[in-house]
Amino acid sequence: xxxxxxxxxxxxxxxxxxxxxxxxxxxxxxxxxxxxxxxxxxxxxxxxxxxxxxxxxxxxxxxxxxxxxxxxxxxxxxxxxxxxxxxxxxxxxxxxxxxxxxxxxxxxxxxxxxxxxxxxxxxxxxxxxxxxxxxxxxxxxxxxxxxxxxxxxxxxxxxxxxxxxxxxxxxxxxxxxxxxxxxxxxxxxxxxxxxxxxxxxxxxxxxxxxxxxxxxxxxxxxxxxxxxxxxxxxxxxxxxxxxxxxxxxxxxxxxxxxxxxxxxxxxxxxxxxxxxxx
Amino acid sequence: xxxxxxxxxxxxxxxxxxxxxxxxxxxxxxxxxxxxxxxxxxxxxxxxxxxxxxxxxxxxxxxxxxxxxxxxxxxxxxxxxxxxxxxxxxxxxxxxxxxxxxxxxxxxxxxxxxxxxxxxxxxxxxxxxxxxxxxxxxxxxxxxxxxxxxxxxxxxxxxxxxxxxxxxxxxxxxxxxxxxxxxxxxxxxxxxxxxxxxxxxxxxxxxxxxxxxxxxxxxxxxxxxxxxxxxxxxxxxxxxxxxxxxxxxxxxxxxxxxxxxxxxxxxxxxxxxxxxxxxxxxxxxxxxxxxxxxxxxxxxxxxxxxxx
Numbered sequence: 393x394x395x396x397x398x399x400x401x402x403x404x405x406x407x408x409x410x411x412x413x414x415x416x417x418x419x420x421x422x423x424x425x426x427x428x429x430x431x432x433x434x435x436x437x438x439x440x441x442x443x444x445x446x447x448x449x450x451x452x453x454x455x456x457x458x459x460x461x462x463x464x465x466x467x468x469x470x471x472x473x474x475x476x477x478x479x480x481x482x483x484x485x486x487x488x489x490x491x492x493x494x495x496x497x498x499x500x501x502x503x504x505x506x507x508x509x510x511x512x513x514x515x516x517x518x519x520x521x522x523x524x525x526x527x528x529x530x531x532x533x534x535x536x537x538x539x540x541x542x543x544x545x546x547x548x549x550x551x552x553x554x555x556x557x558x559x560x561x562x563x564x565x566x567x568x569x570x571x572x573x574x575x576x577x578x579x580x581x582x583x584x585x586x587x588x589x590x591x592x593x594x595x596x597x598x599x600x601x602x603x604x605x606x607x608x609x610x611x612x613x614x615x616x617x618x619x620x621x622x623x624x625x626x627x628x629x630x631x632x633x634x635x636x637x638x639x640x641x642x643x644x645x646x647x648x649x650x651x652x653x654x655x656x657x658x659x660x661x662x663x664x665x666x667x668x669x670x
Numbered sequence: 671x672x673x674x675x676x677x678x679x680x681x682x683x684x685x686x687x688x689x690x691x692x693x694x695x696x697x698x699x700x701x702x703x704x705x706x707x708x709x710x711x712x713x714x715x716x717x718x719x720x721x722x723x724x725x726x727x728x729x730x731x732x733x734x735x736x737x738x739x740x741x742x743x744x745x746x747x748x749x750x751x752x753x754x755x756x757x758x759x760x761x762x763x764x765x766x767x768x769x770x771x772x773x774x775x776x777x778x779x780x781x782x783x784x785x786x787x788x789x790x791x792x793x794x795x796x797x798x799x800x801x802x803x804x805x806x807x808x809x810x811x812x813x814x815x816x817x818x819x820x821x822x823x824x825x826x827x828x829x830x831x832x833x834x835x836x837x838x839x840x841x842x843x844x845x846x847x848x849x850x851x852x853x854x855x856x857x858x859x860x861x862x863x864x865x866x867x868x869x870x871x872x873x874x875x876x877x878x879x880x881x882x883x884x885x886x887x888x889x890x891x892x893x894x895x896x897x898x899x900x901x902x903x904x905x906x907x908x909x910x911x912x913x914x915x916x917x918x919x920x921x922x923x924x925x926x927x928x929x930x931x932x933x934x935x936x937x938x939x940x941x942x943x944x945x946x947x948x949x950x951x952x953x954x955x956x957x958x959x960x961x962x963x964x965x966x967x968x969x970x971x972x973x974x975x976x977x978x
Contacts, residue, residue: 457860460860460863481868482864483866483867483868487866491864491865491866492864493864494861498858498861498864500854500858500861500862501857502853503850503853503854503857507850507853508854510850511851511854511862511867514847514850514851514866514867515865515866564865564866
């Protein structure tokens with residue numbers, strides 16, 4: 393499952409590479425069964441798949457948040473810029489430039505938006521003026537946050553919380569953001585707005601993104617490359633455009649098929665049972 | 671009326687001291703979700719360590735017993751021991767139990783209580799001792815002259831020290847990087863981890879601060895009631911304070927302390943005679959029980975922010 397030749401941006405040494413990792417929760421539950429992929433520098437890569445396919449687990453095994461949930465990477469390795477990072481603490485990893493925005497946003501509810509953003513800069517020991525510059529930068533990308541800066545994050549809307557979570561990650565000056573389900577529970581318009589900002593950050597700030605999404609259609613529109621996970625394995629990969637046009641992907645994740653719209657019941661009966669791996 | 675005020679103010683002042691002990695509980699509970707049953711034992715340990723050092727220091731250093739030098743040196747040493755004890759507790763007892771159910775952690779802190787109590791007495795001996803902070807327990811004269819109310823100078827100064835401590839801690843939490851990180855950890859461990867806040871450092875800091883608060887509480891309580899084993903029970907008065915104020919709120923600990931302090935003294939004076947007195951020792955618990963029925967999260971307990 394090597395994809396080094398597929399993306400133009402991939403240099404000799406891959407930027408982020410996940411090599412055949414296996415993840416076990418609580419010593420018994422096998423969740424990832426050998427997942428490998430790469431993210432090129434400056435790219436947006438989407439990890440797609442249904443509920444429970446292992447998208448979040450994959451992101452957490454990169455950011456090392458897994459151990460806090462009694463999960464363990466038992467095989468394989470994760471390398472960032474040529475160095476192994478799988479035994480690091482999240483703190484060390486954030487200092488190296490990889491930060492995760494967790495699924496479900498996880499803002500600090502009782503802190504104000506601005507305080508939330510400031511906690512993102514915890515790992516950087518910088519002066520007040522530098523902090524202020526970083527804040528202004530975040531407010532530049534998320535003008536909405538500026539208007540809500542002194543409200544408690546718990547009382548802001550879902551979209552604002554998602555922006556707060558991404559903004560908070562930006563405060564750490566990351567090179568790469570692992571973005572878990574940014575579209576969850578948000579109105580399509582807000583989802584669009586957030587993805588536009590992600591694209592902006594990608595092109596202007598040169599932040600690479602690894603994106604876990606269930607919202608296949610939107611994710612493939614903004615990503616360069618995609619992987620599809622099923623049952624803890626990668627079952628398909630390709631350029632985002634190719635994937636978006638792939639018949640199986642269309643049918644399984646977009647609910648479309650060659651013969652036009654079809655009742656979901658039929659899909660379930662004859663097609664859904666077909667899995668790439670079982 | 672003046673008598674009522676006298677009782678009320680006396681109650682409020684002792685309430686501040688309850689709040690001081692409660693604060694130690696709140697800090698740890700907020701940051702790590704552990705209800706540290708051993709906080710009372712830590713107060714005892716702190717007071718005993720301080721007294722112990724004031725006894726042995728003159729022999730070691732040749733300083734004059736009871737002098738300012740001995741006092742501050744003993745204070746510094748006791749503070750250092752408390753911080754070491756706090757951090758060691760976090761490292762040795764609680765960190766290996768991370769991610770275990772709360773009841774496991776709670777049991778661990780109960781075990782810790784006995785250990786700390788035993789350790790203190792093993793090092794410094796079990797006999798009760800006096801502790802003098804050099805503040806006399808006499809009425810403040812100008813208040814007595816102008817308003818005809820007797821207020822103990824000691825109580826007033828003790829309350830003042832406690833208030834300064836509250837303000838300093840509040841400012842630290844509100845405006846510093848570490849303070850912000852602390853509140854972040856209290857809100858959401860996982861998210862704090864994800865932005866790179868090292869939980870271990872934060873927990874160590876919290877336990878260190880709790881040790882410091884225990885020392886201050888121990889000094890004040892110790893000089894009031896003597897340094898003896900009963901100090902650990904006085905510290906348990908913090909429980910009704912917590913139930914009243916909410917387990918996660920620093921202002922709640924203060925207000926709860928004031929309410930408990932004032933109400934137990936008033937109850938003793940005004941209800942006590944009808945039931946034969948001695949009401950002071952159990953009234954707070956009854957009040958707390960009543961509160962549990964009406965408002966289980968306490969006056970200032972974490973309002974769960976729910977979006978609908």
